[in-house]
Amino acid sequence: MTPVDPHQPYDDDNIFARILRGDLPCEKVYEDDWAFAFHDIAPVADTHVLVLPKGRYVSWDDFSANASAEEIAGFVRAVGTVARDLDLVDAGYRLINNIGKDGGQIVPHLHVHLLGGRAMGPMLSAN
Incomplete structure (x- = not known):
């Protein structure tokens, strides 16, 4: 897939x-x-949910620069609500947002990967 230009x-x-x-x-x-969340079709953890704002935002950069304060607050609160609803808070979870080519973004709609249900290990490999 073609990497996304965040602009x-x-x-x-x-x-x-x-x-x-x-x-x-x-x-x-x-x-x-403000938000919509669904299970990833190719999960990389026991729990792998994508959380999207409902607005037309390509990337975190686009969202943070152009969304209203109400949209931003609503989206951030929704991510937290999903994590609590999935009972991930006590054991811990990881949020990932890929932005642009070097960040590995391939879908041009802002989304957060919410991963949990197992130990995640280091954030990046040493390689």
Whole structure:
């Protein structure tokens, strides 16, 4: 897949936009006015959920620069709610947000990977 330029225009046909519209199925975990969460189809941990803001934001950079304070607060609170609802807080969990080419972003819609259910190990390998 082609890496995402974090400054590119929003693509209304990206896979996450299609999931948000209901054009593609998913295993929904959570939804409110600000966010939508669902299980990743290729999980890398026992729990692997993607949390997306409902707005048209390509990257964290786009979101942090252009979203309203209400959207930002709503999204951040939703991520915390999902982690609590999945009973991940006591054992711990990891949040990952990939931005741009070097960050490994491949879908041009801001999303956070919420990973839990096992020890994650080091953040990056030494290689």
